[in-house]
Amino acid sequence: MSEIVRAPGGTIVIFVLGGPGSGKGTQCSKIVKDFGFVHLSAGDLLREEQQNPNSKDGDLIKTYIKEGLIVPMEITVKLISKKMQESKSNIFLIDGFPRKLDQAEFFCKNVVEPHFILFLDCDKEVMKQRLLKRGETSGRIDDNIETIEKRFKVFKEESLPVIEYFEEKEKVHRIPCTESPDEVYLKIRPLLEGLSK
Ligand SMILES: Nc1ncnc2c1ncn2[C@@H]1O[C@H](COP(=O)(O)OP(=O)(O)OP(=O)(O)O)[C@@H](O)[C@H]1O
Numbered sequence: 001m002s003e004i005v006r007a008p009g010g011t012i013v014i015f016v017l018g019g020p021g022s023g024k025g026t027q028c029s030k031i032v033k034d035f036g037f038v039h040l041s042a043g044d045l046l047r048e049e050q051q052n053p054n055s056k057d058g059d060l061i062k063t064y065i066k067e068g069l070i071v072p073m074e075i076t077v078k079l080i081s082k083k084m085q086e087s088k089s090n091i092f093l094i095d096g097f098p099r100k101l102d103q104a105e106f107f108c109k110n111v112v113e114p115h116f117i118l119f120l121d122c123d124k125e126v127m128k129q130r131l132l133k134r135g136e137t138s139g140r141i142d143d144n145i146e147t148i149e150k151r152f153k154v155f156k157e158e159s160l161p162v163i164e165y166f167e168e169k170e171k172v173h174r175i176p177c178t179e180s181p182d183e184v185y186l187k188i189r190p191l192l193e194g195l196s197k
């Protein structure tokens with residue numbers, strides 16, 4: 001992957017991980033407001049790429065998202081890395097990536113080690129209800145019950161091992177997140193404040 005460039009020293013990356021609908025995007029918006037991180041949602045970057053008529057990967061991305069599958073790492077890492085290189089900032093929240101163990105290992109080795117991981121730990125039924133409600137207005141092709149079930153299965157089988165990998169490195173902050181967005185954020189905020197001390 002020739003376009004992948006190691007992040008300069010001093011770069012701070014926090015991975016925001018959790019099941020589908022756990023509230024990653026919601027919490028990232030709050031963090032951005034208070035702490036000025038650049039928010040890179042891997043899912044948003046893939047949806048943007050999918051809609052780019054000049055992209056050679058558009059059809060593939062659409063199929064993977066519709067099936068709740070994980071898009072090949074080459075595509076996602078390139079999109080994230082490009083945004084990081086283009087940014088004047090050096091503090092990034094990476095939301096919804098890495099989704100698979102090989103992605104985590106690759107990113108740590110070739111781009112940057114994350115400072116820590118925020119793992120939004122949410123009950124499956126709660127996530128399902130959130131996604132179904134969001135699906136009433138989101139227009140997302142994966143906010144329907146068939147794809148939601150597939151996304152849960154992929155999360156359990158492929159993404160939870162990523163949490164375990166970082167737990168072994170003692171980098172995971174597990175945040176229960178069934179309460180309201182503001183209450184969840186109260187548990188996250190001190191972790192970010194701790195960074196600037
Ligand atoms: N703590 C919360 N309590 C109730 N609803 C919430 C909470 N957090 C987020 N939501 C709502 O749940 C839905 C999913 O939230 P959000 O988009 O932040 O999740 P996500 O983890 O980014 O999901 P995805 O993995 O699908 O991108 C949204 O409609 C959001 O408004």
Ligand SMILES: O=c1ccn([C@@H]2O[C@H](COP(=O)(O)O)[C@@H](O)[C@H]2O)c(=O)[nH]1
Nearest residue numbers: 042043064065068069070071096097099
């Ligand atoms: O690193 C990633 C992130 C996302 N995907 C695909 O996009 C959808 C939606 O992601 P959200 O984080 O829920 O917005 C996800 O189900 C995957 O199909 C990916 O492949 N790799």
Ligand SMILES: [Mg+2]
Nearest residue numbers: 024025041043
């Ligand atoms: Mg999201």
